[in-house]
Amino acid sequence: MTTLLARLLGRGRRTLAVASLLLVASGAAADQDRGIALIGVNMAGAEFAPHVLPGKLGRDYHFPERRHFQYYQEKNVRLIRFPFKWERVQRNLGDRLHFDYVRQIKKTLDLAAQHDLKVILDMHNYARYRGELIGSRHxxxxxxxxVWRLLAETFGGHPALYGYDIMNEPHSTAGLWPGAAQAAVDAIREVDSETLIFIEGDRWASAWHWPMINGNLNIKDPADRLVYEAHVYFDKDFSGRYQEPEQVDPMLGVNRVKPFVDWLKENGHRGFIGEYGVPDDSLPMLVAMDNMLAYLNEHCIPSAYWAAGPGWGDYKMAIEPRKGQDRPQMDILQKHIDNDCSEIGPSTQE
Structure with a gap:
């Protein structure tokens, strides 16, 4: 147990019991039924350097290696959100998918399957292609x-595939996003009626702003396998940049996701928190994250931490181990892995 986590537990901030944490750490819970995969990570890298297109693999962008999957398998993390760039998987609109980039995505899915991990493929493009808004004349x-029809034809049926996240953080879409989302869902369902489809909302998919911005977002899916996805960060401007240290209320994370969770309940939708993250050196932020995960797990809502994968260096929100040591955020994730949820919520049981 790290010194930071010991301090966190000692402050009594509505954390789980120390005994349950030790049970997970000892591996005694590994053979128990852990419920659905509620705790995931974003394994980023393939979307790096979006200003360099198409970019060069290994210099501008990276794909995860076997060691990354081994680490998360050892930590019983079973869900990966995997960002990729539209401009790299399809060099020009209307083209066939680019062979080399597709090969790397398939390799990623294969590695995930070998390590019993499931993957959500995330088009990390902010509702744009080469800077032009989807739904514009360009x-x-x-x-x-x-492109989503081609992606579903290519990757549908892969044993590691869990879902299609059709667009990361749409923003400033001038009302064009719902039509775009519906077009992607319709295209995917022409070739794949089984895989979950994750729908993010406008205004960077903000959980706090969801009812105000996306309250009428109602995408139709003949397969009834949609999951609505929001993102949440804890700094003042909601951006996740954490430009200066902040003292925050321990319930800040809960308060910021609650508007989204309430909207899900009111509309009978499934939900997912696709991104959240905190600096590794901020105890108040870590406490707020811990409480948020407890709240999400109570409602059977999965989440994915930002971020894992290669190329992060000293980035304070990165969760990759450094010099063989787990990051403080990983200690918190471990507390919330085991659950008794049988399907994606929110659960209506309080």
Whole structure:
């Protein structure tokens, strides 16, 4: 147990009992039924350097290696959100998918399958292609639908595939995003009726702002396998940049996701928190994260921490081990892995 986590537990901030943490750490819970995969990570890298297109593998962007999957398998993390760039998987609108980039994504899925991990493929493009908004004359809805049809044809049925996250953090879409989302869902369902589809909302998918911005977002899916996805960060501007140290209320994370969770309940939708993260040296932020995960798990809502994967260096939110030592955020994730949820919530049981 790290010194930081020991301090966190000692402060009595509505954490789980020390005994349950020790049970997980000892591995005694590994053979028990852990419920669905509620705790995941974003294994980033393939979307790096978006200003360098198409970029060069190993210099501008990276794909995870076997060691990354081994680490998260050892930690009983079973869910990966995997960002990729549209401009790299399809060099020009209407083209076939690019062979080399697709090969790397398939390799990623294969490694995940070998380590019993499930993957959500995340188009990390902010509702744009080469800076042009989906639904504009430069990027018509059909172009967006076409690429998702190709992606579903290519990756559908892979044993590691868990879902399609059709777009990361749409923003400033001038009302065009719902039509784009519906076009992508319709295209995917032409070739894949089984895989979950994750729908993010406008305004960077902010959980706090969701009812105000996305309250009427109602995408139709004939397969009834949609999951609505929001993101949450704890700094003052909601950005996740954490530009200066902040003292925050221990319930800040709960308060910021609650509007989204309430909206899910009111509309009978499944939910997912696709991104959240905190600096490794901020005890108040770590406490707020701990409380948020407890709240999400009570409602059977999965989440994915930002971020894992290669190339992060000294980034304070990164969760990759340093010099063989787990990051403080990993200690908290471990507390919330075991659960008795049988399906994605929110659970209506209080």
């Amino acid at each position: 990027v018509p809805y059909e172009s967006y639908a076409q």
